[in-house]
Amino acid sequence: MSAHLLALKLDEAQRLNPAFAALIGPTPKPDLxxxxxxxxxxxxxxxxxxxxxxxxxAHLLALIAEAEGFRTxxxxxxxxxxxxxxxxxxxxxxxDLVLRPGAIVSVVGPTGSGKSRFLGDxxxxxxxxxxxxxxxxxxxxxxxxxxxxxxxxxxxxxxSQNMNFVVDLTVGDFIEMHAxxxxxxxxxxxxxxxxxxxxxxxxxxxxxxxxxxxxxxxxSRALMIADVALLSSSPIVLIDxxxxxxxxxxxxLDLLVASDKIVLMSTHDPILALHAQKRxxxxxxxxxxxxxxxxxxxxxxxxxxxxxxxxxDLRETLRHGARLETLPPQFSPFG
Amino acid sequence: MRVITVxxxxxxxxxxxxxxxxxxxxxxxxxxxxxxxxxxxxxxxLLYRRAGIAVAAGLAGxxxxxxxxxxxxxxxxxxxxxxxxxxxxxxxxGLCNRCSPHVQGALAVCVVDNLSGVHTPKKIGPMxxxxxxxxxxxxxxxxxxxxxxxxxxxxxxxxxxRIVAFNGLTGQGAGELAFAMRGAPxxxxxxxxxxxxxMPSAICSYCIGExxxxxxxxxxxxxxxxxxxxxx
Ligand SMILES: Nc1nc2c(ncn2[C@@H]2O[C@H](COP(=O)(O)OP(=O)(O)OP(=O)(O)O)[C@@H](O)[C@H]2O)c(=O)[nH]1
Ligand SMILES: [Mg+2]
Ligand SMILES: [Zn+2]
Ligand SMILES: [Zn+2]
Numbered sequence: 001m002s003a004h005l006l007a008l009k010l011d012e013a014q015r016l017n018p019a020f021a022a023l024i025g026p027t028p029k030p031d032l033x034x035x036x037x038x039x040x041x042x043x044x045x046x047x048x049x050x051x052x053x054x055x056x057x058a059h060l061l062a063l064i065a066e067a068e069g070f071r072t073x074x075x076x077x078x079x080x081x082x083x084x085x086x087x088x089x090x091x092x093x094x095x096d097l098v099l100r101p102g103a104i105v106s107v108v109g110p111t112g113s114g115k116s117r118f119l120g121d122x123x124x125x126x127x128x129x130x131x132x133x134x135x136x137x138x139x140x141x142x143x144x145x146x147x148x149x150x151x152x153x154x155x156x157x158x159x160s161q162n163m164n165f166v167v168d169l170t171v172g173d174f175i176e177m178h179a180x181x182x183x184x185x186x187x188x189x190x191x192x193x194x195x196x197x198x199x200x201x202x203x204x205x206x207x208x209x210x211x212x213x214x215x216x217x218x219x220s221r222a223l224m225i226a227d228v229a230l231l232s233s234s235p236i237v238l239i240d241x242x243x244x245x246x247x248x249x250x251x252x253l254d255l256l257v258a259s260d261k262i263v264l265m266s267t268h269d270p271i272l273a274l275h276a277q278k279r280x281x282x283x284x285x286x287x288x289x290x291x292x293x294x295x296x297x298x299x300x301x302x303x304x305x306x307x308x309x310x311x312x313d314l315r316e317t318l319r320h321g322a323r324l325e326t327l328p329p330q331f332s333p334f335g
Numbered sequence: 336m337r338v339i340t341v342x343x344x345x346x347x348x349x350x351x352x353x354x355x356x357x358x359x360x361x362x363x364x365x366x367x368x369x370x371x372x373x374x375x376x377x378x379x380x381l382l383y384r385r386a387g388i389a390v391a392a393g394l395a396g397x398x399x400x401x402x403x404x405x406x407x408x409x410x411x412x413x414x415x416x417x418x419x420x421x422x423x424x425x426x427x428x429g430l431c432n433r434c435s436p437h438v439q440g441a442l443a444v445c446v447v448d449n450l451s452g453v454h455t456p457k458k459i460g461p462m463x464x465x466x467x468x469x470x471x472x473x474x475x476x477x478x479x480x481x482x483x484x485x486x487x488x489x490x491x492x493x494x495x496x497r498i499v500a501f502n503g504l505t506g507q508g509a510g511e512l513a514f515a516m517r518g519a520p521x522x523x524x525x526x527x528x529x530x531x532x533x534m535p536s537a538i539c540s541y542c543i544g545e546x547x548x549x550x551x552x553x554x555x556x557x558x559x560x561x562x563x564x565x566x567x
Contacts, residue, residue, distance in 0.1 A: 050461055
């Protein structure tokens with residue numbers, strides 16, 4: 001394989017992977033073969049490139065060989081199967097749960113009961129080697145040990161309360177950069193879509209020119225969700241206790257489902273929990289129950305969302321400096 | 336003996352990563368010895384000792400800790416051998432992004448954190464580019480999008496490395512790292528083995544104690560800056 005790659009002309013190799021071009025810099029002779037170019041380098045060139053000749057060759061060959069690999073856009077997944085392990089006292093956990101793309105599952109349970117462990121087991125594709133003893137099958141199979149780790153990073157995207165944007169770039173530039181990493185055809189256009197979508201989810205609008213670190217909590221979360229839905233290659237999304245003030249939750253979940261993700265979220269928010277098709281109840285380190293959301297439960301959503309809107313109206317009133325002397329009649333404890 | 340070099344900028348989470356991975360390796364019955372290389376001071380030896388791990392600390396003082404590392408690493412291996420350890424991990428704070436402690440034949444791990452900004456991977460030299468495994472820490476506090484961009488930039492800087500997302504607080508990623516460490520080559524000695532990348536050769540008057548500024552005081556391997564032309 002390496003012989004035919006070494007025969008590639010420099011400009012061909014540069015086209016295959018922009019990282020190749022970035023690494024070797026401007027080349028006076030773009031139609032030189034890679035092999036001839038490597039042979040022409042002297043000590044000063046290698047010093048500038050910070051590589052020995054052998055390492056440079058291996059490095060460039062890997063860049064070319066993998067250029068195709070990373071262009072494969074989305075990691076496909078047919079089903080995720082979770083097999084029970086044991087609870088905190090060592091008793092067997094009775095669980096065999098199969099989830100397919102488009103599934104939304106909420107995970108509930110008291111603090112310390114093991115919700116994060118449950119999400120963590122999915123994150124690392126546990127094979128009986130975590131404290132819970134659970135096993136995770138991908139498309140019905142045990143991921144082979146050497147590939148398990150490579151797969152876990154690609155399969156699972158995570159969102160949590162502690163996460164912030166830290167990079168000092170504008171929203172537009174950064175999302176475009178993310179789109180470029182995914183090798184999408186029109187990064188600029190995709191970035192604009194992500195930002196428009198985040199604006200539909202966020203209560204307060206923001207533009208592409210604002211710096212990421214200036215976003216409010218709600219705007220950040222809206223952007224993270226829109227980005228995961230439209231740009232992340234991972235088919236599984238884990239959401240850990242994400243605070244949901246300032247975003248439209250129903251739209252956020254609809255968006256993730258529309259992009260064919262499997263969503264698992266630990267939450268105590270009744271609106272999110274009832275939007276999920278299933279609810280996993282965790283107690284003492286094990287799944288105690290898997291509850292299907294009933295039609296009656298789902299019928300309550302309209303009422304819950306109504307109250308939720310009233311609460312956010314009150315927030316909005318406070319934000320504008322007004323007083324809350326009278327509450328809407330629905331808030332009367334006697335009414 | 337399996338020898339593993341763990342290098343990375345200060346405070347990225349090298350010790351946290353080694354401690355969590357040591358726990359996983361220990362559960363498998365592997366005995367570990369750790370050497371910490373630093374410049375002026377380190378408290379890491381206390382952390383390792385508290386976790387019941389055999390540790391030695393080497394303070395480089397006025398020389399680069401990576402230079403100090405090469406001069407001492409074979410002795411470290413003999414020390415670990417005498418303790419009956421299965422693995423020797425050398426933690427070194429890569430202070431000048433130019434040096435790298437990675438040795439051919441020993442598993443080379445580079446640790447970087449998500450907080451350092453998406454452009455960092457390309458600024459770190461051979462310490463990252465020559466590593467077999469690049470562990471990326473502190474993903475728990477940045478967005479999924481930044482994690483993906485950061486990992487992609489690490490991949491661009493070193494497409495041959497295995498990239499591991501590691502959480503130094505929870506130990507997420509320890510299973511994968513322990514898997515890589517168990518698979519590291521078994522070595523009897525490091526004598527005669529080579530560094531993966533030569534350390535800078537500059538020896539100038541400042542390397543040996545000169546402190547005065549000025550042309551007259553600059554001897555040996557001195558490199559001068561070039562400035563853009565001033566337009567009239
Ligand atoms: N949030 C978060 N904090 C982390 C993570 N990994 C390490 N830390 C914290 O970062 C700080 C530095 O970690 P260390 O393990 O001491 O870093 P180090 O690279 O060994 O530092 P030096 O040896 O002094 O260069 C500690 O407070 C850790 O708890 C992580 O994944 N997430
Ligand atoms: Mg340390
Ligand atoms: Zn140095
Ligand atoms: Zn000097």
